[in-house]
Amino acid sequence: MTANLVPAARDILATLIAFDTTSRNSNLELIAWVEDYLAQHGVASTRVVNADASKANLYATVGPAVPGGIILSGHSDVVPVDGQDWDSDPWTVTERDGLLHGRGTCDMKGFLALALAAVPLFRDGAKPVHLAFSYDEEVGCLGAPAMIEDMAVTLPSPALAIIGEPTMMKVVTGHKGITVHTVEVLGHEAHSSLPHIGLSANMVAVELMHDLAELARGLWENADPESPFVPPHATLTIGKMEGGTAANILARRAEFVFDLRCPPDDDPDTILAPFKAKIAALDREMKQAFPQSGVTITRQSNAPPMAPAGSQEAEAFVRRLTGDNSPADVVSYAAEAGQFQQAGFATVICGPGSIEQAHQPNEYLAVEQFARGADFMVRLAEALKP
Numbered sequence: 001m002t003a004n005l006v007p008a009a010r011d012i013l014a015t016l017i018a019f020d021t022t023s024r025n026s027n028l029e030l031i032a033w034v035e036d037y038l039a040q041h042g043v044a045s046t047r048v049v050n051a052d053a054s055k056a057n058l059y060a061t062v063g064p065a066v067p068g069g070i071i072l073s074g075h076s077d078v079v080p081v082d083g084q085d086w087d088s089d090p091w092t093v094t095e096r097d098g099l100l101h102g103r104g105t106c107d108m109k110g111f112l113a114l115a116l117a118a119v120p121l122f123r124d125g126a127k128p129v130h131l132a133f134s135y136d137e138e139v140g141c142l143g144a145p146a147m148i149e150d151m152a153v154t155l156p157s158p159a160l161a162i163i164g165e166p167t168m169m170k171v172v173t174g175h176k177g178i179t180v181h182t183v184e185v186l187g188h189e190a191h192s193s194l195p196h197i198g199l200s201a202n203m204v205a206v207e208l209m210h211d212l213a214e215l216a217r218g219l220w221e222n223a224d225p226e227s228p229f230v231p232p233h234a235t236l237t238i239g240k241m242e243g244g245t246a247a248n249i250l251a252r253r254a255e256f257v258f259d260l261r262c263p264p265d266d267d268p269d270t271i272l273a274p275f276k277a278k279i280a281a282l283d284r285e286m287k288q289a290f291p292q293s294g295v296t297i298t299r300q301s302n303a304p305p306m307a308p309a310g311s312q313e314a315e316a317f318v319r320r321l322t323g324d325n326s327p328a329d330v331v332s333y334a335a336e337a338g339q340f341q342q343a344g345f346a347t348v349i350c351g352p353g354s355i356e357q358a359h360q361p362n363e364y365l366a367v368e369q370f371a372r373g374a375d376f377m378v379r380l381a382e383a384l385k386p
Helices: 001-020 028-040 105-117 145-154 201-222 268-289 310-323 337-342 366-381
Strands: 045-049 058-060 070-075 092-095 099-101 129-133 160-163 172-175 175-187 235-243 253-262 296-304 327-332 347-349 364-367
Touching: 001 028, 001 105, 001 366, 028 058, 028 105, 028 129, 045 145, 045 268, 058 145, 070 105, 099 105, 099 366, 105 129, 105 364, 105 366, 129 145, 145 235, 145 337, 160 268, 160 310, 160 337, 175 201, 175 268, 201 253, 201 268, 253 268, 268 296, 310 347, 310 366, 337 347, 364 366
Parallel strands: 070 129, 070 160, 160 347, 172 327
Antiparallel strands: 045 058, 058 129, 092 099, 099 364, 172 347, 175 253, 175 296, 235 253
């Protein structure tokens, strides 16, 4: 049966990869294709759109609408290919040396394709499979919460949620959370030889970034040696910064973006409280000199971690499907699994491919992993039969 599922899944994967669903773009063409595919198999689906209806989540129940079903969830968006050196068209699945290359093959349209290919198998189950495809995971897990909230109200009590991020088909029971903030500094322009009559936004931004670097160093020094995460502590990095006009002008504006990734036992608000207090004090001080100047900090996203506790039954069920007997693992990347868990769903992460291939030029999913994912779907369908 697995061999029969693979060709259909390969065809679906090629279709999904051809949609450029980079997070800056709409995913509606992909969603419309999935809706049509499900309708051809007699499955109704529900869209949950964003504020301007330019993007959508999609969820659907395959099989009877009864309690005890399984959620299979993944995101439809992918990261950019800008500036990356690809050996083949990133929007076409290209097989080389047993590897399926293409943007999103690993992260995570391979899992979506396998779940869709198994729809005919899931229709005959005594328990349902609930498909859940999100948008904007790659920019802070922004899309899924509205869908999860809707599913929690409308679905008949699923037994567990499986998030198909790439884990080499091993069971993952925990991940770090992520919060992303943008800091904007507005200064007062003047000639750089006269800093006493102006205010450089860049100089203020550098001071604040230095504080974050010190904060990051402190997180490292206070690592819990018993933590299962690698690295075994919260991490903070500044991913983007910009500011200024010219070397001889005091910068009018500067901006930087940082992310903080916390294990389940760490609270990002507590960690950032002193930094936010300094920003408030600086903002008041700057406005006294130049009313239009100041500093603001804006939280762009806040995806919760997934805690290993409470997932034993879900873990045992998925292990029976994968045959994975290795120790339970946790990962340092963020995912939508924490959002499902926070909504009350027992949740694990398990999907084909390696996270090490995600976001890379020439991203790939090994054919062997794709076949293992197909085997997983077949076993799931068998487990749900009457």
